[in-house]
Amino acid sequence: MDILNTEFTAQIVAAAAGIEPKQVADWANKGLIVGQIGGGGVQGKVRRYSFFNLIEVACAVELMAAGVSSPRDAFQIAREYAHSGEAEVGWSGEPRNAPERLPGLPYHHLTGTTYLLVSGSKSLIGAGSFDLLLKSIGSPRGFIGLDLTAIFVRTALAIGGSPWAMLDEAYAVGVAP
Numbered sequence: 340m341d342i343l344n345t346e347f348t349a350q351i352v353a354a355a356a357g358i359e360p361k362q363v364a365d366w367a368n369k370g371l372i373v374g375q376i377g378g379g380g381v382q383g384k385v386r387r388y389s390f391f392n393l394i395e396v397a398c399a400v401e402l403m404a405a406g407v408s409s410p411r412d413a414f415q416i417a418r419e420y421a422h423s424g425e426a427e428v429g430w431s432g433e434p435r436n437a438p439e440r441l442p443g444l445p446y447h448h449l450t451g452t453t454y455l456l457v458s459g460s461k462s463l464i465g466a467g468s469f470d471l472l473l474k475s476i477g478s479p480r481g482f483i484g485l486d487l488t489a490i491f492v493r494t495a496l497a498i499g500g501s502p503w504a505m506l507d508e509a510y511a512v513g514v515a516p
Contacts, residue, residue, distance in 0.1 A: 376388065391442060454484055
């Protein structure tokens with residue numbers, strides 16, 4: 340399954356994120372979901388969503404459930420994860436020495452669990468030891484932490500995919516050049 344080039348309907352995006360399709364349409368109409376394919380609210384045209392949109396919505400929903408009260412803020416944070424890769428690791432885009440991460444995907448599962456930590460206006464995406472990631476962000480008074488690997492697994496299963504096979508394919512693990 341070439342997951343990164345698959346298009347999805349609002350119904351599939353909603354089912355994967357555990358919300359109603361009307362909510363997906365409302366967020367798209369408000370411009371919170373970026374880069375949907377076709378339609379764009381034109382009557383009679385069906386919007387299609389990329390895999391990156393699917394992950395963007397799933398992460399935004401989880402952020403709001405974890406305490407981010409503004410949908411705009413939740414989508415901004417989710418967008419950074421879903422539509423960017425390794426150049427966006429570290430606090431707000433500060434590069435750091437880390438393995439490759441493709442947009443919308445957690446790090447390869449052999450690297451460890453991928454987490455998103457949010458504290459105030461800062462966010463960090465990293466893999467491995469949660470304790471080490473916490474140390475790397477200093478001493479925030481509070482933070483929201485999401486297990487991005489778990490979100491990816493739930494989303495992949497919801498669309499009928501095999502999460503580990505998808506990651507192996509995307510990162511070409513075991514494939515000779």
